[in-house]
Amino acid sequence: FPSEHYQLYVPESAQVGSAVGKIKANDADTGSNADMKYTIINDDGAGVFSISTDKETREGILSLKKPLNYEKKKSYTLNIEGANTHLDFRFSHLGPFKDVTMLKIIVGDVDEPPLFPMPSYVMEVYENAKIGTAVGSVTAQDPDTANSLVRYFIDHNTEEDRYFTIDANTGTIKTAKIFDREETSWYNITVAASEIDNPGLVSHVPVGIRILDVNDNPPELAREYDVVVCENAKPGQVIQTITATDKDNSANGARFHFSLGEGLSLNPNFTLRDNEDNTASILTRRRRYSRTTQDIYYLPILISDGGVPPLSSSSTLTVRVCACERDGRVRTCHAEAFLSSAGLSTGALIAILLCVVILLAIVVLFITLRRSKKEPLIISEEDVRENVVTYDDEGGGEEDTEAFDITALRNPSAAEELKYRRDVRPEVKPATRHHPSSSLDSINVQEFIKQRLAEADLDPSVPPYDSLQTYAYEGHRSEAGSISSLDSVTTQSDQDYNYLGDWGPEFKKLAELYGEIESERTT
Numbered sequence: 001f002p003s004e005h006y007q008l009y010v011p012e013s014a015q016v017g018s019a020v021g022k023i024k025a026n027d028a029d030t031g032s033n034a035d036m037k038y039t040i041i042n043d044d045g046a047g048v049f050s051i052s053t054d055k056e057t058r059e060g061i062l063s064l065k066k067p068l069n070y071e072k073k074k075s076y077t078l079n080i081e082g083a084n085t086h087l088d089f090r091f092s093h094l095g096p097f098k099d100v101t102m103l104k105i106i107v108g109d110v111d112e113p114p115l116f117p118m119p120s121y122v123m124e125v126y127e128n129a130k131i132g133t134a135v136g137s138v139t140a141q142d143p144d145t146a147n148s149l150v151r152y153f154i155d156h157n158t159e160e161d162r163y164f165t166i167d168a169n170t171g172t173i174k175t176a177k178i179f180d181r182e183e184t185s186w187y188n189i190t191v192a193a194s195e196i197d198n199p200g201l202v203s204h205v206p207v208g209i210r211i212l213d214v215n216d217n218p219p220e221l222a223r224e225y226d227v228v229v230c231e232n233a234k235p236g237q238v239i240q241t242i243t244a245t246d247k248d249n250s251a252n253g254a255r256f257h258f259s260l261g262e263g264l265s266l267n268p269n270f271t272l273r274d275n276e277d278n279t280a281s282i283l284t285r286r287r288r289y290s291r292t293t294q295d296i297y298y299l300p301i302l303i304s305d306g307g308v309p310p311l312s313s314s315s316t317l318t319v320r321v322c323a324c325e326r327d328g329r330v331r332t333c334h335a336e337a338f339l340s341s342a343g344l345s346t347g348a349l350i351a352i353l354l355c356v357v358i359l360l361a362i363v364v365l366f367i368t369l370r371r372s373k374k375e376p377l378i379i380s381e382e383d384v385r386e387n388v389v390t391y392d393d394e395g396g397g398e399e400d401t402e403a404f405d406i407t408a409l410r411n412p413s414a415a416e417e418l419k420y421r422r423d424v425r426p427e428v429k430p431a432t433r434h435h436p437s438s439s440l441d442s443i444n445v446q447e448f449i450k451q452r453l454a455e456a457d458l459d460p461s462v463p464p465y466d467s468l469q470t471y472a473y474e475g476h477r478s479e480a481g482s483i484s485s486l487d488s489v490t491t492q493s494d495q496d497y498n499y500l501g502d503w504g505p506e507f508k509k510l511a512e513l514y515g516e517i518e519s520e521r522t523t
């Protein structure tokens with residue numbers, strides 16, 4: 001080393017790990033023979049400083065291992081050794097190949113921010129505490145010799161920081177709201193301290209605040225229970241085991257007590273047994289239950305905790321009566337189960353009812369159509385078509401008395417009323433005919449028909465009558481003539497009606513009638 005003593009100034013604000021100085025020893029050799037290593041060989045500053053070798057410049061780099069504090073130690077004395085790393089034993093008698101120098105480091109005083117004696121704080125406060133309740137205090141001091149006064153404040157970087165306030169002079173932290181441990185049980189805030197003379201120098205410390213529990217929540221059932229009792233249950237049978245929960249911590253409600261509601265200790269249907277392990281059992285007190293008599297029972301349960309002061313709450317269990325198998329499995333419950341056992345569900349009943357309604361609607365519609373007004377036989381007076389009415393049903397022969405009013409034949413006097421044609425207006429006014437009642441009463445039907453037939457032939461205004469209508473063009477005229485049978489009595493016909501007797505008993509009457517007419521013609 002060129003000198004035996006060196007001096008170095010290092011401010012106390014120097015950052016840990018940074019290089020604070022350099023030192024170099026000279027070597028007349030070159031190449032690898034000039035390589036050397038620097039070492040701190042005393043204990044005064046070995047724990048605060050470290051030295052390394054720059055291989056290119058062969059300098060010793062002095063670095064800071066721990067922070068400096070002028071108020072605690074103002075200087076350090078380091079003994080630094082520099083030695084060759086490559087030794088040639090042929091020249092060992094020329095040694096030693098190393099040298100030692102002393103380096104004195106002076107720590108410079110720097111105005112530092114206030115210093116907290118603890119790296120962090122943990123405080124506690126009970127929930128439901130009034131606003132302004134003191135939680136705890138923090139302290140900080142100016143490490144400089146001036147010992148300036150310190151001012152405190154809370155960094156409002158998060159919403160949680162607004163739940164507390166701090167005294168700027170004393171550092172006392174107080175509540176700014178009422179806390180509920182069941183919502184939030186822990187808050188983290190950051191307290192800052194600065195010198196009054198130099199507000200720019202600020203130090204921070206984290207503060208954790210734990211919210212202590214107060215027994216302010218009553219216990220309640222852990223869940224909604226679906227309690228079922230079988231109709232064939234026996235006395236003393238356990239039908240349900242219930243548990244409870246408490247929002248408070250274990251110190252305020254770890255032990256629960258169960259009992260029936262007030263006035264129901266002697267319930268004739270069910271009883272309750274506290275298992276003393278935060279559970280309770282519901283037991284039956286009688287032998288049989290019936291859904292038809294009562295299908296639902298309500299059982300009030302009182303639950304209390306072991307906190308200070310103790311709190312309690314009441315809950316109601318709903319017990320359903322169901323039909324069960326012999327092994328205890330539930331088969332059916334409630335009234336709709338009876339329909340299911342018969343094989344008909346509610347949906348099936350609705351479908352059947354809908355079908356019945358549709359059938360009734362179809363029947364009513366059919367009856368309405370059948371009773372509707374029929375179309376008149378002759379549409380209008382101007383319709384001059386032949387009055388031929390076509391029916392779809394077949395006649396009933398002699399027994400058919402519906403198609404023709406036979407009273408006119410049985411009582412000829414009823415037919416004496418003058419009847420006019422409805423399709424044409426008569427040109428000649430018919431003469432009034434009078435027949436003595438005695439002759440009309442004594443005349444038989446055959447003579448009456450003949451008489452009316454003769455009158456019809458002579459008087460075109462009295463029915464029955466011929467009506468010739470042209471429905472299509474057939475030429476000038478038809479040589480066949482009229483095919484009407486209305487004037488068959490007065491005209492000669494060669495028609496032979498003997499074949500009617502071969503048609504069977506249904507045409508026997510018609511064959512006899514035409515047989516008589518034929519015999520009269522021959523006579």
